[in-house]
Amino acid sequence: MNALRLGQHAAMAALAIVTAMVFVALYAPIFLVALLSFFRLRRGEIQWDSFSLQWYGKLFSNEGLGQALANSLIVGFASVLMALVLATLLAFYVNARPGLRTTILQFVIFLPFLLPPIITGLSLLVFFSEWGVSRGLFTVSIGHTLFVLALAYRTILTRLQGLSRNLMEASQDLGATRWQTFRYILLPNLKLAVVTAGLLAFALSFDETMITLFLIGDTNTLPIRLFAMMRAGFTPEVNALVTLILVFSILLTLVIARYVGRGAIGGRFRL
Amino acid sequence: MAQGDGRLQIERLSKNYGGVQVLDAVELTVDDGEFLTILGPSGSGKTTILRLIGGFTEPSGGRITFGGSDVTHMPIYRRPFNTVFQDYALFPHMTVAQNVAYGLVVRGVPKAEITPRVGEALAVVSLEGFMDRYPTQLSGGQRQRVALARALICQPRLILLDEPLAALDAELRRQMRAFLKSLQRQLRITFVFVTHDQEEAISMSDRICVINQGKIEQIGAPKEIYYRPATPFVATFFGDNNLLPGHLHHDRRDTANVDTPFGKIVVRDPRVVDLPANAAITIAVRPEALHIVAASGDAATHDNRFAGQVLSVEFVGATSQIRVAAPAAPDHPLLLKVPSLAGESAVRPGDQVTVAWRAQDCAVLPATLV
Amino acid sequence: MAALSTTGRPGHPDRRRGWLHLFWLATVYGIPAILIVLPLLTFLMFGFWSVEEGRILRDFSFDNYFAFAGNESYTRVFTGTLFLALRVMIINVLLGFAVAYFLSRLEGRLKYALVLGLIVPLLMSYIIKIYAIRGILGTSGLLNKLLIFLGILSQPSDLFLFNLTAVLITLSLALLPFTILPIFIALEKIPANYLEASADLGATPWQTFRRVTLPMALPGTVVGGMFCFVLAVGDFLAPELVGGTRGFTYGRLVFSQFGMAFNWPFGAALSVILLIVSLGVIVAAGRLGSPKWLRQ
Ligand SMILES: Nc1ncnc2c1ncn2[C@@H]1O[C@H](COP(=O)(O)OP(=O)(O)OP(=O)(O)O)[C@@H](O)[C@H]1O
Ligand SMILES: [Mg+2]
Numbered sequence: 001m002n003a004l005r006l007g008q009h010a011a012m013a014a015l016a017i018v019t020a021m022v023f024v025a026l027y028a029p030i031f032l033v034a035l036l037s038f039f040r041l042r043r044g045e046i047q048w049d050s051f052s053l054q055w056y057g058k059l060f061s062n063e064g065l066g067q068a069l070a071n072s073l074i075v076g077f078a079s080v081l082m083a084l085v086l087a088t089l090l091a092f093y094v095n096a097r098p099g100l101r102t103t104i105l106q107f108v109i110f111l112p113f114l115l116p117p118i119i120t121g122l123s124l125l126v127f128f129s130e131w132g133v134s135r136g137l138f139t140v141s142i143g144h145t146l147f148v149l150a151l152a153y154r155t156i157l158t159r160l161q162g163l164s165r166n167l168m169e170a171s172q173d174l175g176a177t178r179w180q181t182f183r184y185i186l187l188p189n190l191k192l193a194v195v196t197a198g199l200l201a202f203a204l205s206f207d208e209t210m211i212t213l214f215l216i217g218d219t220n221t222l223p224i225r226l227f228a229m230m231r232a233g234f235t236p237e238v239n240a241l242v243t244l245i246l247v248f249s250i251l252l253t254l255v256i257a258r259y260v261g262r263g264a265i266g267g268r269f270r271l
Numbered sequence: 272m273a274q275g276d277g278r279l280q281i282e283r284l285s286k287n288y289g290g291v292q293v294l295d296a297v298e299l300t301v302d303d304g305e306f307l308t309i310l311g312p313s314g315s316g317k318t319t320i321l322r323l324i325g326g327f328t329e330p331s332g333g334r335i336t337f338g339g340s341d342v343t344h345m346p347i348y349r350r351p352f353n354t355v356f357q358d359y360a361l362f363p364h365m366t367v368a369q370n371v372a373y374g375l376v377v378r379g380v381p382k383a384e385i386t387p388r389v390g391e392a393l394a395v396v397s398l399e400g401f402m403d404r405y406p407t408q409l410s411g412g413q414r415q416r417v418a419l420a421r422a423l424i425c426q427p428r429l430i431l432l433d434e435p436l437a438a439l440d441a442e443l444r445r446q447m448r449a450f451l452k453s454l455q456r457q458l459r460i461t462f463v464f465v466t467h468d469q470e471e472a473i474s475m476s477d478r479i480c481v482i483n484q485g486k487i488e489q490i491g492a493p494k495e496i497y498y499r500p501a502t503p504f505v506a507t508f509f510g511d512n513n514l515l516p517g518h519l520h521h522d523r524r525d526t527a528n529v530d531t532p533f534g535k536i537v538v539r540d541p542r543v544v545d546l547p548a549n550a551a552i553t554i555a556v557r558p559e560a561l562h563i564v565a566a567s568g569d570a571a572t573h574d575n576r577f578a579g580q581v582l583s584v585e586f587v588g589a590t591s592q593i594r595v596a597a598p599a600a601p602d603h604p605l606l607l608k609v610p611s612l613a614g615e616s617a618v619r620p621g622d623q624v625t626v627a628w629r630a631q632d633c634a635v636l637p638a639t640l641v
Numbered sequence: 642m643a644a645l646s647t648t649g650r651p652g653h654p655d656r657r658r659g660w661l662h663l664f665w666l667a668t669v670y671g672i673p674a675i676l677i678v679l680p681l682l683t684f685l686m687f688g689f690w691s692v693e694e695g696r697i698l699r700d701f702s703f704d705n706y707f708a709f710a711g712n713e714s715y716t717r718v719f720t721g722t723l724f725l726a727l728r729v730m731i732i733n734v735l736l737g738f739a740v741a742y743f744l745s746r747l748e749g750r751l752k753y754a755l756v757l758g759l760i761v762p763l764l765m766s767y768i769i770k771i772y773a774i775r776g777i778l779g780t781s782g783l784l785n786k787l788l789i790f791l792g793i794l795s796q797p798s799d800l801f802l803f804n805l806t807a808v809l810i811t812l813s814l815a816l817l818p819f820t821i822l823p824i825f826i827a828l829e830k831i832p833a834n835y836l837e838a839s840a841d842l843g844a845t846p847w848q849t850f851r852r853v854t855l856p857m858a859l860p861g862t863v864v865g866g867m868f869c870f871v872l873a874v875g876d877f878l879a880p881e882l883v884g885g886t887r888g889f890t891y892g893r894l895v896f897s898q899f900g901m902a903f904n905w906p907f908g909a910a911l912s913v914i915l916l917i918v919s920l921g922v923i924v925a926a927g928r929l930g931s932p933k934w935l936r937q
Contacts (some may be wrong), residue, residue, distance in 0.1 A: 004845065004846070013745065015739050015742060016743060018736065018739045019740045022736060023717070023755075024815065026758075026762050026814065026817065026818070027758075028764075028777065029770075029771075029777050029783070030773045032773065032774045032776055032777060033769075033772070033776060038885075043781070047734075069770075086668070086672060088649075088652035089669055090669055093665070105670065107675075108677050109673055111681070114871060115871070115875070115920075116871055116875020116897065117875065118876075118895060118912065119681075119914070119915060119916050119919070122684060122895070122899065122908065122912050123680035123684040125899070126683050126905065126909060127680035127683045127684070143675065146677060194647060201763075203764045205725065206766075207764070207765070207767060207768075207769075209767060209768050221868045225774075226768060226769070231881075241808065242769050242773070244814065245766060245772055246766075247765060249764060249765050250761055250765075253760055253763075253765075254757070256764070257757050268797055325837075325841060327837050347837070347840035347841055348840045348841070348842075348844055348845055348849075353841055353842060356834060356837075356838060358834065360834040360835055360837070362835055362839075362853060362854045363857070363934050364857055364932065364934045365934075373839070376852075377839075377845070377852065405933065405934045407934070425842060425843060625712065
């Protein structure tokens with residue numbers, strides 16, 4: 001009996017080591033990038049006395065960067081807005097009529113998210129060029145809308161299905177009109193889901209590279225600009241930019257986690 | 272483990288959760304083949320006792336032995352006990368047959384042996400035709416019986432059941448009650464059964480263990496608990512009771528006089544022998560033991576009587592509940608239960624009546640009312 | 642408001658509601674049809690066309706597909722990429738399960754913090770992850786230093802950059818959070834009750850793990866594995882940045898048709914093949930991921 005317990009402890013210890021190694025592997029590279037944005041590297045060794053913020057300063061004088069950031073924000077807001085409206089409509093519709101038709105609809109909505117991004121990007125590229133739509137921020141926004149739609153839809157639908165029918169019936173039973181039920185019961189309950197979906201969608205859009213590459217034409221978003229700089233090789237400037245974006249991503253993740261994490265604190269997670 | 276020695280012994284078992292004492296030095300012995308019910312209000316610690324016996328929770332102190340050997344820290348899967356969970360915990364990814372076979376499969380019983388035994392176990396609970404269904408495709412009562420078959424197939428010496436009937440409707444519950452009881456007699460397995468339904472407890476158990484706030488109040492046969500409650504809590508938790516405070520005067524061996532607000536009351540309870548003279552005690556009298564008699568009735572059958580005024584008469588179905596207050600003790604109105612008969616009730620509020628009862632219907636609780 | 646009326650009874654056929662309903666249907670079915678299905682169909686068509694002197698020739702033929710099947714260097718890249726994605730998937734499912742299981746056994750703040758620590762890289766920009774990983778793969782990178790420090794290597798190896806191994810490492814690391822999270826959620830959803838019941842019926846911890854935990858976590862694991870495979874098989878960013886000339890993959894082949902080679906129809910045909918593979922995996926995962934007992 002003690003041998004068995006010992007075996008269990010040994011197994012858990014092994015898992016703990018694997019987990020620790022995975023976390024190190026996930027985080028070590030990005031910490032290194034952040035370090036190298038402050039310190040110089042000489043023959044593979046970090047020069048600890050070379051701390052400087054000069055590369056961050058250089059970023060401000062980088063011409064295209066401001067434009068790329070602005071474009072990223074425009075595309076992000078536009079696609080989040082479109083995706084949220086569409087996702088909400090779809091969620092209500094699917095929730096109201098479960099059946100074969102909506103199952104197929106759901107599958108179609110999920111395609112741009114599930115398929116390799118290269119396919120989504122290419123199909124839209126070919127489609128837009130066939131219809132003579134020139135590439136630019138508009139086409140990128142459409143691409144991003146489709147890409148983030150599934151996740152936004154799923155988030156809202158889950159919440160909608162979680163609201164028990166009883167809740168609506170109780171409200172109507174207590175004398176609320178349909179409008180009042182929508183206003184006082186449905187809306188407050190959905191708000192959190194919509195905000196979560198919006199944040200998630202924004203995070204995805206802000207980082208999206210592969211679909212964007214096909215649809216962007218000759219302007220830039222931040223990741224595309226970054227891709228171009230990276231192909232040129234390592235420069236401390238890229239490290240500085242990457243560090244800034246990382247900080248932004250982490251902050252955004254923490255905000256999202258606050259929303260998703262509500263109700264997930266005391267132990268069990270439900271996502 | 273030797274056959275016949277399946278006695279479960281719980282010694283000074285306690286459990287606290289983060290400093291809160293949930294179980295306090297519980298002492299309990301369950302005999303081989305006995306049907307023992309743990310009864311208590313919500314939050315009293317019933318589930319906790321069961322989880323400690325089953326091994327799902329580690330005790331903070333005390334010992335559990337089974338057949339003489341210590342099982343306090345034995346892993347769950349080694350204990351010769353099985354549990355029927357309140358929500359059944361049927362594995363959703365297995366069919367009924369797979370669920371029932373589980374205990375044999377994990378013990379490495381050969382396949383050829385498993386199939387007939389699953390059939391037998393399902394036959395015991397009359398679910399032969401349901402082998403290939405998934406738990407979600409069953410009704411509540413059917414799930415309950417699958418859970419039972421799943422536990423029985425392991426041939427446990429002891430089955431733990433945590434309010435297994437709570438989720439069933441009234442009619443099904445009555446059927447399952449009889450079924451469980453006859454099954455237990457037939458298989459001669461020890462049952463430790465948790466409920467907060469006293470009717471369930473009375474009708475099924477050999478003995479009942481009443482627990483309150485983590486402490487055992489009384490253990491005894493249903494009749495003993497009913498007629499000779501040991502504490503005011505048991506007296507009132509278990510059906511209605513009239514509680515009268517008083518002081519004991521020893522007279523003869525098991526018969527005594529008690530000074531109460533109603534005057535002198537004669538009681539007959541073997542337990543008075545052990546009590547010191549002039550002890551402060553509480554008398555419990557069941558409402559159905561009180562009778563309304565003619566003012567000049569014969570004193571031979573009714574040792575105690577007093578005159579009072581009817582406060583209220585309430586029809587509650589099979590019986591009517593009457594409240595009578597004595598002029599000497601207006602703040603201790605007594606409750607009577609008399610059979611309801613068609614037509615006008617014999618007494619009306621305001622009537623002067625005489626209430627009488629026998630000395631042996633008085634239970635003496637060696638405790639004062641709080 | 643219209644939303645609500647569709648959730649209730651079918652409702653009264655008054656005219657205003659009728660128009661609203663039509664608009665509703667048009668949005669809900671129209672937009673996905675035009676922006677998702679139609680582009681996919683267009684690009685299916687493209688695969689049957691060809692290009693001549695920089696202009697697209699709209700004659701239906703299977704030439705592109707024959708050209709692919711007949712050229713061994715293409716098919717080799719194709720099967721090589723399939724195996725690459727398969728290996729990434731297997732590595733990640735094994736690692737992902739171990740991590741997810743460990744996290745699901747934890748409690749309280751530590752668990753919350755570690756799960757958060759997984760979500761951060763999940764939402765982190767994909768190319769940034771690749772870039773960062775590339776930083777540790779070179780001959781003077783962290784990985785080589787670590788292996789030398791551990792005594793596994795005696796001198797820096799160039800095996801980890803600009804080849805398929807580099808792509809494998811990069812994809813595994815970048816996609817790992819996508820694999821862990823679905824598995825973790827599936828494990829979290831298993832009620833403690835079932836594990837107790839299993840032990841109660843005599844199963845050892847290992848048997849409980851194998852017969853209850855594993856099958857109940859299978860749907861989430863399949864989803865995690867699917868994400869990983871589909872994202873790996875179609876990826877071109879990681880091979881482009883860390884693969885060098887030796888780390889050529891199918892995704893890069895497709896991508897190049899839209900860049901330098903400028904042969905859209907051939908590129909479309911190549912990605913139709915990719916589409917078929919991906920759809921196959923998605924559908925198979927959908928089946929495996931929703932066994933009978935989960936569907937009511
Ligand atoms: N895991 C736990 N952590 C802290 N307190 C607990 C825990 N489990 C039970 N308790 C507390 O222990 C007490 C007894 O709980 P238990 O579940 O044994 O009650 P019970 O008699 O089965 O009640 P019920 O009839 O409602 O099921 C309760 O006050 C409960 O709040
Ligand atoms: Mg309980």
